[in-house]
Amino acid sequence: MATKTIAEINEKIRRGEAVVLTADQAAAMAKEQGVKAVAQQVDVVTTGTFGPMCSSGAFLNFGHSDPPIKMSRVHLNDVPAYAGIAAVDAYLGATELSDGRPEYGGAHVLEELLRGKAVRLRATAYGTDCYPRSQIESDIRLADINEAFLFNPRNAYQNYGAAVNSSSRTLRTYMGTLLPKFGNVNYSTSGCLSPLLNDPYLRTIGIGTKLFLGGAQGYVAWNGTQHNPSRPRNEHGIPVGGAATLSLIGDLKAMSPDFFRAAYFDGYGASLFLGVGIPIPVLDEDLARCVAVTDHDIQTTLFDYGVAERNRPSLGTYSYGELKSGQILLNGKKIRTAPLSSQKKALVIAKQLKGWIEQGDFLLSEAVAPLPQQATLHALNSKDEVK
Amino acid sequence: MKRERVTLRFSPDAYDKAITYHLVRDYGLVVNILRAEITPGQQGNLLLDLEGEPADITAALSYLSSEGIKVTPSERQIVIDKDSCVDCGACTAVCFSQALLIRAPEWDLAFDPDRCIACGLCLSACPVRAIHSKFSDPIEEAPPADEA
Numbered sequence A: 001m002a003t004k005t006i007a008e009i010n011e012k013i014r015r016g017e018a019v020v021l022t023a024d025q026a027a028a029m030a031k032e033q034g035v036k037a038v039a040q041q042v043d044v045v046t047t048g049t050f051g052p053m054c055s056s057g058a059f060l061n062f063g064h065s066d067p068p069i070k071m072s073r074v075h076l077n078d079v080p081a082y083a084g085i086a087a088v089d090a091y092l093g094a095t096e097l098s099d100g101r102p103e104y105g106g107a108h109v110l111e112e113l114l115r116g117k118a119v120r121l122r123a124t125a126y127g128t129d130c131y132p133r134s135q136i137e138s139d140i141r142l143a144d145i146n147e148a149f150l151f152n153p154r155n156a157y158q159n160y161g162a163a164v165n166s167s168s169r170t171l172r173t174y175m176g177t178l179l180p181k182f183g184n185v186n187y188s189t190s191g192c193l194s195p196l197l198n199d200p201y202l203r204t205i206g207i208g209t210k211l212f213l214g215g216a217q218g219y220v221a222w223n224g225t226q227h228n229p230s231r232p233r234n235e236h237g238i239p240v241g242g243a244a245t246l247s248l249i250g251d252l253k254a255m256s257p258d259f260f261r262a263a264y265f266d267g268y269g270a271s272l273f274l275g276v277g278i279p280i281p282v283l284d285e286d287l288a289r290c291v292a293v294t295d296h297d298i299q300t301t302l303f304d305y306g307v308a309e310r311n312r313p314s315l316g317t318y319s320y321g322e323l324k325s326g327q328i329l330l331n332g333k334k335i336r337t338a339p340l341s342s343q344k345k346a347l348v349i350a351k352q353l354k355g356w357i358e359q360g361d362f363l364l365s366e367a368v369a370p371l372p373q374q375a376t377l378h379a380l381n382s383k384d385e386v387k
Numbered sequence B: 001m002k003r004e005r006v007t008l009r010f011s012p013d014a015y016d017k018a019i020t021y022h023l024v025r026d027y028g029l030v031v032n033i034l035r036a037e038i039t040p041g042q043q044g045n046l047l048l049d050l051e052g053e054p055a056d057i058t059a060a061l062s063y064l065s066s067e068g069i070k071v072t073p074s075e076r077q078i079v080i081d082k083d084s085c086v087d088c089g090a091c092t093a094v095c096f097s098q099a100l101l102i103r104a105p106e107w108d109l110a111f112d113p114d115r116c117i118a119c120g121l122c123l124s125a126c127p128v129r130a131i132h133s134k135f136s137d138p139i140e141e142a143p144p145a146d147e148a
Ligand code: SF4
Pocket: B078, B094, B095, B096, B097, B098, B099, B100, B115, B116, B117, B118, B119, B120, B121, B122, B123
């Protein structure tokens, strides 16, 4: 069995000799020439996804004013940021909503900063001997503040359930608009291009893995919240529904609005469309089999959002081949399907990452530590339930 | 035979005139009303399909203009800002008439104005607010009829 190491692949990247394919190309090659050929000839496979990622936000450091202030309440364009950390540090979450302006949230502030626009900072403080000032107002720009880095607790969900609505009213959700009486089905992954579906057991993805984040280079910081690798898998090792997740970190200042877009889901709130791409080193035949995955090999569970419970009823499993065809059959009836994550941008990301590697601008990283391979998801019970 | 989809905007004074009646009787057109939005005493908006001989359609459209009715071709009903659109596909979920479609292999958002019934559902379904409708625009802002 052909095996390679990451160090060997990096040597080839440095020499400009590495063979890099996007995940859809790898799947096509495996179909024509077999998995063995992929293992022997391909060094790296690039993936991509561009979808709404609510669990995102940025740490910002504004610099010190004179006299200095220990900010305790911070607003950016009237969107509250969390300031319960050191004096001029704050965390602005993507889904935090503006106090007054409709359809505007933390993600919109971050996108404006990224586009070089001035953002109004308002901060108040209780005043201390070392930080006497009690309030400040200023216009800040990304270039003028000290640090701005994304630190996202949960991104790049490995698969995600599709959504339908059995109820008699239209539901406006983070899974988009769901029309009554099974009017449509929405799904949100990039299927065979999706990062964690090309290495389903996270053999090559761990803490410290370098990746594409919002148009810049970022890293895996930790496992994401609700990381659940114990989700049941199909015969290809693919979890059938939301499973592993990643916590990602990267420099906002280096990102691009092409891969970073504020979103507002009607009736739900703000979110962030974010581009993520991960390179998968094809170390052996097992990984070659993983990256050869097609939309037909990946299934997800269809959930009924018409039932407002934690455990929404499952209405069956569907492959992304079916979902991406534009319609599926449910109880003998055809239902139209729509994606929420951009398949087009996912491919652009995979191609851009491929380009970086081919040009020697992006070397692969060895994970510093693996991500948990087992997990149990805990539920939150309200006080009256626990007793 | 030709089919043209147009929006008519008219003020209260034109409202009394039996517009569709004239289109049928005087110009021999087949008229299909797709959407009507009439605010009594203020403004009326009608989305119509007109079917007939090209010359009759042209004559009918100039009759409408002479009556002070603003005519906008259907291409202008829904405007998609291509710079903000991220081709996510969320809008296609609510478009019953399938005027908005996103399909393999390009996965580019495609808009077919001839299928659009100006229902407006896609406007709020778009998470980046890239879609705008001109259907309910006030008459003053409507493009001049001679562009039709
Ligand atoms: S207005 Fe209605 S019919 Fe026209 S594109 Fe939007 S959803 Fe489709």
